[in-house]
Each structure stands twice: as structure tokens, then as C-alpha cells.
Amino acid sequence: xxxxxxxxxxxxxxxxxxxxxxxxxxxxxxxxxxxxxxxxxxxxxxxxxxxxxxxxxxxxxxxxxxxxxxxxxxxxxxxxxxxxxxxxxxxxxxxxxxxxxxx
Amino acid sequence: xxxxxxxxxxxxxxxxxxxxxxxxxxxxxxxxxxxxxxxxxxxxxxxxxxxxxxxxxxxxxxxxxxxxxxxxxxxxxxxxxxxxxxxxxxxxxxxxxxxxxxxxxxxxxxxxxxxxxxxxxxxxxxxxxxxxxxxxxxxxxxxxxxxxxxxxxxxxxxxxxxxxxxxxxxxxxxxxxxxxxxxxxxxxxxxxxxxx
Numbered sequence: 001x002x003x004x005x006x007x008x009x010x011x012x013x014x015x016x017x018x019x020x021x022x023x024x025x026x027x028x029x030x031x032x033x034x035x036x037x038x039x040x041x042x043x044x045x046x047x048x049x050x051x052x053x054x055x056x057x058x059x060x061x062x063x064x065x066x067x068x069x070x071x072x073x074x075x076x077x078x079x080x081x082x083x084x085x086x087x088x089x090x091x092x093x094x095x096x097x098x099x100x101x102x103x
Numbered sequence: 104x105x106x107x108x109x110x111x112x113x114x115x116x117x118x119x120x121x122x123x124x125x126x127x128x129x130x131x132x133x134x135x136x137x138x139x140x141x142x143x144x145x146x147x148x149x150x151x152x153x154x155x156x157x158x159x160x161x162x163x164x165x166x167x168x169x170x171x172x173x174x175x176x177x178x179x180x181x182x183x184x185x186x187x188x189x190x191x192x193x194x195x196x197x198x199x200x201x202x203x204x205x206x207x208x209x210x211x212x213x214x215x216x217x218x219x220x221x222x223x224x225x226x227x228x229x230x231x232x233x234x235x236x237x238x239x240x241x242x243x244x245x246x247x248x249x250x251x252x253x254x255x256x257x258x259x260x261x262x263x264x265x266x267x268x269x270x271x272x273x274x275x276x277x278x279x280x281x282x283x284x285x286x287x288x289x290x291x292x293x294x295x296x297x298x299x
Contacts, residue, residue, distance in 0.1 A: 003138035006248050009178070012145045014239040016171070019152035022232050026156075026222040031207055035155050035168050038199065042175045045187075053182040054250040059266045062184050062259060069187075069194050070278050074285035076199040080206040081293040087210040094221065 009050035017043035030083045030093040034076065041072045140181055148174035157222075161211075165204055172196050183256035186263050 052061025
């Protein structure tokens with residue numbers, strides 16, 4: 001991997017992180033926000049695996065990436081269940097419409 | 104103990120350097136292939152993430168997310184983490200994405216051509232997140248990253264499994280508990296009888 005350094009992967013991860021953040025901030029559809037969170041988790045995973053590769057070849061980074069994927073699966077299951085609950089109550093999943101608790 | 108030596112599952116066994124040592128032009132070709140693969144995957148990931156963030160139809164966003172997840176799996180394999188790449192394919196592309204598509208289809212009328220995917224405040228968000236991106240780029244390029252020599256890619260499944268069952272056995276068990284609780288919680292939240 002002479003042509004590539006750890007910076008390449010960090011820059012790619014930063015780009016994907018910022019696009020995911022953009023998605024979370026601007027989307028008003030609850031499912032779009034969840035997709036932005038998936039992008040952010042993936043960018044963190046790229047950093048973990050890249051540091052594991054360039055930092056001596058231990059398995060810690062890959063283990064953490066697997067834990068992140070596992071937590072993302074749990075988060076997606078709970079998040080989509082909540083979205084379905086919101087849809088049954090409000091008949092929409094636009095997060096601006098779910099303001100019942102606003103004072 | 105010839106039988107014991109015949110199968111040694113430690114990482115590195117499958118790559119015997121003496122047998123697969125490449126001559127110099129071949130190494131150069133290999134390096135350029137890796138670089139080209141990285142830039143192809145990076146382009147796929149960036150374009151797909153742009154599609155997720157900017158698409159007007161939530162279904163198109165979901166399919167663009169599939170491109171981004173596939174690109175991430177390719178990056179993992181490129182980095183020598185073959186097990187993580189396969190886990191990414193199985194759980195993200197095979198599980199989470201299909202779950203998201205199910206949720207989209209359940210929360211919108213399928214007959215609708217224009218599925219709502221509204222965005223607000225794009226201008227302000229572009230400025231702020233552009234500043235964040237510039238800051239992150241400066242850190243990524245200017246910092247001196249302490250790296251060690253990169254070993255040849257070796258099969259990682261043996262090492263990952265051993266680490267899970269030795270050093271990380273407590274987080275591993277807690278993770279299985281978290282998954283069980285999340286499963287029960289998802290069923291409880293989405294049951295209709297609990298409403299009102």
C-alpha cells in the first residue's frame with residue numbers, strides 16, 4: 001500500500017461524515033435522518049479500520065468496527081420501530097409535525 | 104507432529120512470502136491497482152453520500168445509501184479487514200438497508216410517485232458544515248500520524264475470533280444482551296395494542 005497513506009482514508013471519512021451531518025441537519029423526514037446517522041457511523045468505521053491497519057496491525061480497531069456495526073443494527077431496529085409508532089400516531093414521519101410536547 | 108503442522112490457522116499462513124514474492128514490475132502494477140481501487144471506491148462513496156444527502160425522493164436516498172455501504176465494505180477489504188467487510192455486507196446491506204426500505208414502504212403510500220423527502224435550511228447548513236469539513240481537512244493533512252510498517256494482508260477471522268473470546272469476552276456478552284434488549288424493545292414499541 002505504498003501509494004496510499006492513512007491520510008487518504010481520514011479525508012474520505014471526513015467527507016462522508018460531513019455529508020451525513022448535512023443529511024441529519026437538513027432532512028425533515030425521520031427516515032432520512034436515520035440514513036444520515038448510518039453515514040456518520042460508517043465514516044467512523046473507516047477511521048477505526050484504517051487506524052488498525054496503519055497502527056501496527058492489531059485487531060482492536062476491527063473489533064471496535066464490528067461493535068459499531070452491531071450497535072448500528074440495534075439502533076436501526078429501535079429507530080425504525082419508533083418511526084412506525086410516529087406514523088401510526090401522527091400519520092406522517094415529518095419531524096416538524098411531531099411537536100405535541102412543545103410548550 | 105506432521106499432522107499438526109499441516110494446518111496452522113494463524114494469520115499469515117495462507118500468504119507464504121517465499122512462494123508469492125513478486126518481481127518488481129508486478130509490485131508496481133499491484134500498488135497502482137490498489138490506488139486505483141481506492142479512488143474508485145472513494146468516488147462511489149462520495150457520490151452515493153451526496154445522493155443520500157440531496158436526493159428529492161427517499162427511495163432514491165435509500166438506494167444511494169446502498170452504494171455508500173458497498174463502497175465502505177470495499178474500503179474495509181482494501182484495508183485488509185476481510186471479516187469486517189463481510190460483516191458490513193451482511194448486516195448493513197443485507198439487514199439495515201432492507202429494514203429501511205420496509206419502513207419507507209410502510210410509512211408512505213406505495214402508489215405515491217412523489218415520496219416526500221423535505222429539506223430545510225440547506226444554505227446555512229452548507230456554510231456551517233463546509234467550515235467543519237475545512238477544519239477536519241486541515242487536521243487530517245497537517246497532523247503527523249504515527250504509523251508503523253504495514254504488514255502484508257493476512258486473513259483476519261482467526262485473530263478477530265480469538266480476540267472476541269479472550270480480551271473482549273465481556274463486551275461481547277454485553278453486546279449480545281444489548282441486541283436481545285433491542286429486539287424486545289423494537290417489538291414492544293411497534294406493537295399496535297400499546298397505543299392509547
